[in-house]
Amino acid sequence: MPLHSLSPVSASAVLGLWHLTEPAAALWERLPAPTHYLAQFPDGRDELRSRQWLAARALAHQVLRELTDAPATLQNDANGRPHFAELPAYGVSLSHSGEWVAALVSSQQAVGTDIELIRPKAQKLARRFLAETEQADAGDDATKHCLYWSAKETLYKLHSRRGLVFKEQLLLSPFERREAGVLTGHLLVENPRRQHQVHYLSPAPDYVLTYCVG
Numbered sequence: 001m002p003l004h005s006l007s008p009v010s011a012s013a014v015l016g017l018w019h020l021t022e023p024a025a026a027l028w029e030r031l032p033a034p035t036h037y038l039a040q041f042p043d044g045r046d047e048l049r050s051r052q053w054l055a056a057r058a059l060a061h062q063v064l065r066e067l068t069d070a071p072a073t074l075q076n077d078a079n080g081r082p083h084f085a086e087l088p089a090y091g092v093s094l095s096h097s098g099e100w101v102a103a104l105v106s107s108q109q110a111v112g113t114d115i116e117l118i119r120p121k122a123q124k125l126a127r128r129f130l131a132e133t134e135q136a137d138a139g140d141d142a143t144k145h146c147l148y149w150s151a152k153e154t155l156y157k158l159h160s161r162r163g164l165v166f167k168e169q170l171l172l173s174p175f176e177r178r179e180a181g182v183l184t185g186h187l188l189v190e191n192p193r194r195q196h197q198v199h200y201l202s203p204a205p206d207y208v209l210t211y212c213v214g
Helices: 024-030 033-042 049-064 133-140 142-159
Strands: 004-007 013-019 074-076 082-084 091-097 100-106 111-117 170-172 181-187 195-203 207-213
Touching: 004 049, 013 049, 013 207, 024 049, 024 142, 033 074, 049 100, 082 091, 091 142, 091 207, 100 111, 100 207, 111 142, 133 142, 142 170, 142 181, 142 195, 142 207
Parallel strands: 091 111
Antiparallel strands: 004 013, 013 100, 074 082, 091 100, 111 207, 170 181, 181 195, 195 207
8 A cells, every 4th residue: 555654743743654656647536626736736747756746745635634624735835835725724744755755744833854765966965065064974874964965855844945055054963873863953044043853764775754843
């Protein structure tokens, strides 16, 4: 079954994981209000990215049903962040990489999540998004580079501000990598600076996932 798990991660938030195996036609059948999503469907995407887009929205609705029976449809705000138009208090975050899709929904708070296939890309681009202290801490560890990248993506989605400089304004404290744990993230655009706890885990071999609530 494509739905891998639905996991409460706080008193008000549920994280869903989807293993993407089905064709686009099957994903369309899982969406409520398909006419609404057909109008939003992005043109020009390749077959995999189209399926990822559909699965993320199907999963978001499945996660939402864990929190409420109220009908709702996903829209994107001015910064590109998804939200349920009929439920303004709810926070939503979507992510996909390879054959895995994640959706995090909270009934009370803003949320962020990101899933990444572990690849050399993050290590090659490290100087663009990691501060010197973060580069030193990641060393030659490809998984740790991906965790840094994923955690910064999660913080970016949480705050939904265009123009944030990952290398300077989204910083993470050094950490010892484990199978699962918590990273301390810092947003350096406000006074006082905001600090967040970013959780991480490995949902499948060669993948990392991070999330943050509130």
